[in-house]
Amino acid sequence: MEKVARLNRFVASYALALAVLLTFLNVVLRYIFGTSLSFSAELASYLFIVSAFFAASLGFKERIHISVEFISKKTFLGKLARYVSFWITLIFLLFIAIFGIEFVSLAFDMNEISIDLNIPMWIIYMIIPISFFLAAFWHIKSDIK
Numbered sequence: 001m002e003k004v005a006r007l008n009r010f011v012a013s014y015a016l017a018l019a020v021l022l023t024f025l026n027v028v029l030r031y032i033f034g035t036s037l038s039f040s041a042e043l044a045s046y047l048f049i050v051s052a053f054f055a056a057s058l059g060f061k062e063r064i065h066i067s068v069e070f071i072s073k074k075t076f077l078g079k080l081a082r083y084v085s086f087w088i089t090l091i092f093l094l095f096i097a098i099f100g101i102e103f104v105s106l107a108f109d110m111n112e113i114s115i116d117l118n119i120p121m122w123i124i125y126m127i128i129p130i131s132f133f134l135a136a137f138w139h140i141k142s143d144i145k
Contacts, residue, residue: 001141005061008134012054019047039116046117046124053131060138086143093136100128 026040059065067085071078104125112121 004134004137005058008054008058008061008138012051012058015047015054016051019044019051022047042114042116050127053127054134057131057135057138060135060142063142086139090136090139093132093139097129097132097136100125100132103128 022037022040023044026036026044030036056065069078071081073079073082104122107125108120108122113119114121114124
């Protein structure tokens with residue numbers, strides 16, 4: 001479990017760091033040297049998205065997502081609300097993950113290619129099912145504790 005958590009943190013933090021570094025490098029190149037990397041804006045966008053999706057899934061592990069407790073967890077109604085909330089969240093995460101796979105499959109079948117990076121978009125779209133399955137995994141693990 002801890003290896004998965006470390007990988008999750010690594011991807012979230014290093015994707016963000018790389019996106020910031022790439023953006024900074026492109027600004028320096030553009031304003032000081034009068035040139036720029038043609039692919040940097042697209043790659044930085046994808047890296048920010050990867051970072052956000054992996055950080056959001058990690059939020060389930062750390063239990064840092066926003067929640068509102070309007071009924072005490074100790075009452076029957078509070079336990080019921082928590083139970084219903086758990087299942088609605090899990091169903092939503094799995095729904096997005098499964099349809100994310102279909103989205104990846106569609107992009108693969110259509111042979112969609114990114115504009116500047118010239119790589120298949122299905123590779124980039126893989127972040128959707130991976131991060132949502134990971135979020136569902138952490139959601140289940142965090143509720144067991």
